[in-house]
Amino acid sequence: MSPTDLQGVRDTLVNRYGIANERIGWENGYVTIDGRPAIKAEQIISDRAYASPSAIASGVQPFLQQQQQAQTQSNIGQQLTNLRSQLQELFPQQQSPVDQQFSELLQTLSGRITGQQPISLMDVYASPQYTAQQAQLQRQAQQATRAAQEALGAAGLGRSTRLSDRAQRIQQEANEYLTTQVVPAIMQTMQAERDRQTAALMDLLGVLGQERQFQQQARQAELSNLLDLLGFQAQREDVAAERAYRTQRDLIEDLRYAEERAYQMARDAIADERWKMQFDEDVRRFGLQYALDQARLRNQISEAAADRALRERSLALEEQRERRLQEQARLDELYRIWEATGRAPAGIPNVAPGTPLYDPVLQRQLQQAPETSTNDIVSEVVSYLDRMTPEQRRAFFQGERANLIRDLGIDGYNRLYRMYFDEYGYPIE
Secondary structure, three states: OHHHOOOEEEHHHOOOOOOEEEEEEOOOOOEOOOEEEEOOOOOOOOOEEEEHHHHHHHHHHHHHHHHHHHHHHHHHHHHHHHHHHHHHOOOOOOOHHHHHHHHHHHHHHHHHHOOOOOOOOHHHHHHHHHHHHHHHHHHHHHHHHHHHHHHHOOOOOOOOOOHHHHHHHHHHHHHHHHHHHHHHHHHHHHHHHHHHHHHHHHHHHHHHHHHHHHHHHHHHHHHHHHHHHHHHOOOHHHHHHHHHHHHHHHHHHHHHHHHHHHHHHHOOOOOHHHHHOOOOOOOOHHHHHHHHHHHHHHHHHHHHHHHHHHHHHHHHHHHHHHHHHHHHHHHHHHHHHHHHOOOOOEEEEEEEEOOOOHHHHHHHHHHHOOOOOOHHHHHHHHHOOOOOOOOHHHHHHHHHHHHHHHHHHHHHHHHHHHEOOOOOEEEEO
């Protein structure tokens, strides 16, 4: 990769990914974040580390996930804390068993989210999945090292520095695979399990909330009937209800403004009008967060489809090359039979079966004419081919193949052909 394709690692981390400069360091060929290896430098220019954009993105991803998890947990925890405070203000009187269960579950859920630390690299390293992957990669690295030892030993290089360099490179590749592939995958799995447990608690909280609301409505109806019968309402309860109403109203307005702003920003980022309509429908039916998740999923599916199409085109080209090689081998075999038997077998383009390799009339003409060497023929053909375009050369070889093999032999023809086309049939520049 040329230097123009690389990016300064520190500048990219600060300006694109928002990593504070004081969190970035350097150790043993790696740019570190929070003291942990993150991105391997591909080039060092004027004491500055450079790497490809994909390498930077892959290396910084685990740290961004931790940062996002911490921020999300903090936001949800704050919302749950505010909700608990509102519930305590609205219902300061005695609590039913359902109220008690709801409050305890709400406190448990709030403590779980606010007190739960983001999944760290140490958590990943301590997991059985990481241990198993590390052991497997270590075995593979050892096997590759032994294979390199045997290969270099057979070549008489068992004591050269190439062996140690190869072993070190194998170990480095195994470590890089652990850091860039295994660690993010395990981290996502662990976070998914946490999210599943939290979602289960949230579902239970919703069920208790519905039951609690039903009981509260019944109590409120009971209280209203009693107050109507007595003909008065407590002044203190009026003040508390009004204060709770204003607090709840302000909170709803703030949340509505934040959601509307997030909705507009996400919608403006969608270029296709069809997907804008789908985004609006998802918001209407399922809510903003679901619509945002679906929009991100569609982007990932689109990128995956593009990658799959590229792989399919590459596979088609590879199959085309293989068919061309097989056809070339088939024709080579037919020409060898012609050269060995003196009679053309069936299947040679533009040559009738049974055609003699050396025509008697042509031989008599050649015997009477001045003798021409194979080198003279090759020189004449080469001077002719050098003035052609690649497509003209391809047509020439296809049309004159039988004559060229008759004059130069199959090996001579193949050597001449390889001067202008590679083994896959592509022109040599």
